Amino acid sequence: MRSDKNCLNSTFLFLLGWVIAAGFVMPSIVSAEPFVKGAKLCEECHEEEFKVWEKTKHFKSFRTVHREPKDASKPSPKKILKAVGGQKRMKRNETCYLCHYTLEKKDAGAKPQAKSGTSCESCHGASSDWLPLHDNYGGKDVKREAEAADHKTKRITDSTAAGLIWPTMKYEVAENCMTCHGLANPNLKADDLAKMLGAGHPINPDFELVKYSQGSVRHRHYPPNMKVNAEMTSKQQAEFYAIGQAAALVSATGVMSKSSEAKYIEAQKKRVENAKAALSGVPEAAELLASPSRENALKFSAAIAGKDLTGAVGSKLPAKGDYK
Secondary structure (H helix, E strand, O other): OOOHHHHHHHHHHHHHHHHHHOOOOOHHHOOOOOOEOOHHHHHOOOHHHHHHHOOOHHHHHHHHOOOOOOOOOOOOHHHHHHHOOOOOOHHHOOOOHHHHOEEEOOOOOOOOEEEEOOOHHHHHOOOOOOHHHHOOOOOOOOOHHHOOHHHHHHHHHHHHHOOOOOOOOHHHHHHHHHHHHOOOOOOOOHHHHHHHHHOOOOOOOOOOHHHHHOOOOOOOEOOOOOOOEOOOOHHHHHHHHHHHHHHHHHHHHHHOOOOOOHHHHHHHHHHHHHHHHHHOOOHHHHHHHHOOOHHHHHHHHHHHOOOOOHHHHHHHOOOHHHOO
């Protein structure tokens, strides 16, 4: 005769099988949403990139963005915070931390906490799912330089599928920048948006990817010399410029109706105008300009990959002295 414990185990397994077969999902076996693990884990392998980040406004803003400016003509964080919720700290305001902070978790069940400003995963995707794949070169003791070619191919594919945005994914990187720099975060509520702008929150419709990515935030450390922060060639800049304009066009078009706030609509229209003017001389952009969608933007990015667009957009590139 089976013990009471065995009976209970059998009953549980039977019920679990019935629940799964019926199409229900038990809470304990639901895959958790990807979460941010923090820049310190990235530093373990990307030391040079981390050093660059520590010198940027993205990093420093963690301790400065909430401070009231001495110049009264500049936006007041206190006034903006009060307009969108009134919490005492920006780090705890769900509107503010969408862009200004990185919310980290030690594990899926932990409470997220603002541990830094805009950081690695803000641009490259929450790492909980992709980090174990990205870090595995074929076994515990296998170094990156000894990784087999087929394993590298699979590692890149699997990491991408798990949410990693690689630097080679230029449109996706640009798209992420526009989320905050275009005030286009999908989680940003229309009411809060109007309140933010009404309280003086800035919006920069002239944000341009090369100008803002190749200055203080540039972190292009590649083999064979990982300590050199490589600068883009004119050809690379022209391609990145065009991709940035494509991302701005899609972003602005997509959020145009997000709010009825006049300042917001005006800024988004300016972003659209800037992008269309920038891409008007690029033949590959015709379909995107006619129908600004993410699908068409990705097609455009693929179409211009490796091409020399300096003739079409070279005169529009920012001067090195204007880099931010």
